[in-house]
Amino acid sequence: MRLHGIRRRGVRLMLAGVLAGVLLPAAATQAEAAAARTYTVWQWNVAGNAIHGGSTTDGMVDQAAASVVNRDADFAGFNELCQGQYNALVSELRAKGWPADPQNFARFEPSRQAGNSSVCHGEAFGNGLFSKRPLGAAARITLPDDGTAEKRNLLCAPLADGTATRFCTTHITTNQSFNVAQLDSVRQKLEGYHTAGETVLIAGDFNAQPHYGRLNSFYAPSLDVPNYSNNTGAYRELDDNDTGNCLGYGEWTADGTPDATPPCGGKAKIDLIFARESALAGPYSEDSLAISTSCTGVPACSDHRIVIGTVTVN
Template identity: 55%
Template sequence: MGGAVAAPAAAVTATYDAWTWNVAGWKMHRGSTTDGLITALANSIRNRDSDFAALNELCWSQYKAVQSNLRGSGWPQDVENFSRFEPHNDTACGGEPFGLAIFSRAPLGAANRYALAEDGSSERRKLLCAPLEARPHLRFCTTHITPSNDVINGEKINETQLGEVLARVEAFHAAGDTVIIAGDFNAQPHYGRLNPWYAPSLDVANNSGNTGAYRELDDTDSRCVGYGETTVADGNTEGLCGQGKKIDLIFVREDRLAGAYDGDSLSIATSCGGPCSDHRILIGTVTVSVTA
């Protein structure tokens, strides 16, 4: 007689609101925590009822200021365990670290921190992830892919980094996890280097030739189906459908979707003595299946 066959793992269905913003924390703010940026982004996280938030191009002092603002507002359920930071450079913000961060309304488990292939710059790009403490098979990640097209070790470095990030999130999937990944991918949805990400079910004029397993939460936007809405500053015209580029993305694996999803980009706040960033905030809502 054969051995007993293990029952498949039980799954739960849950809906999450994700939020991501490249804040140009040094480029436009020089690390300031008092010029309106912290208030603008913390208010947006609260006002959008976000469950997860990802920040790119953030200085360490700004990270601590966001942490303090959200902690003081009652936004997180556990004020001591709701955020993680990972530097791209230890001194690029006037001598302090510069990098990316994630925040969660619910307590987080131990972070996963991965360095990506070097692009020849002073930054070491990263992938930062963390699971929910109470639901460890739900994992939120952020990354900021290099804009460089330089060929390093026989491949364009942005393609190499995208492949490394995809391999990591696919490994999480193979281990039973549901991953929501948000960040600045420095690639427009119709670019060939994102074909290994997007699922073949997305096959429209604005986005075809896909071979992957993921959907981007803004890819059904009727204004530009398959592409979505611009996420860069007004005035840019390099995107599809007569708009600016879309390079900030929120991906979820298609086989983890358990209902409708949608995304939207928000106009850039001007409460920082001018525009608060050269990127728009991207938000998305998704219902997913998660191993219990």
């Protein structure tokens, strides 16, 4: 009887061990997803067709890849990127040893398909995203049509590491009426990811300045400073706490004349990096870099600045 009891206890212990082996990975995954982690997000509208004409040899690709690596970015978003430039960036970043998985770190989605010789020498043109860590399957969401030849999109991809972290990039139309519709479409998709338990970081050219009313549905009410008192959203832009430049607004990002004067004067800020306020688990900050004039054959490497943000999230 005693021996029989020992065997039974042994069976129970073995079963407990098996169950623990089944349950521990799920518990570990949940703990990993909940743990605070810090990411650096890098964003640039490169004007790949308008300024570079699709060139991969005038210095823009080299400078972009070097900046991503030198700034130790975790994610990088590109707008107005030609397919050939995207391919060259994949090669450059691989050669520099930036991605942990050289075969699974980049995604591209055209907003103009290949075949139009007046754009990128006939190549596709659109948004690209890159990740230091391996990526899962990308989501490619077409935004409300503004009636032009360019079909704007939201490009997102999750990390494959079990942290439920997703990175997105987008380039919103300049048409004000459709700008609103596209912003709403992007925001609804971000909220859908949040409801599904994901932490999303989004960077891109929103063609809307922080003080525009159409971004009130993005910014959280906790951003309550002059010029920013009617917010109804759930997000913080990583430069909205910049007291050294323009509190609530941040540093300018785009050359040229803005369609509405920024609250602190100067040029426009339309390249933005957002994180959901409920996901914040520590400090955040953002800077925009001076536009390089080192590209050959053009006065400047873009009409947009590179924007770099760092954030700690759950």
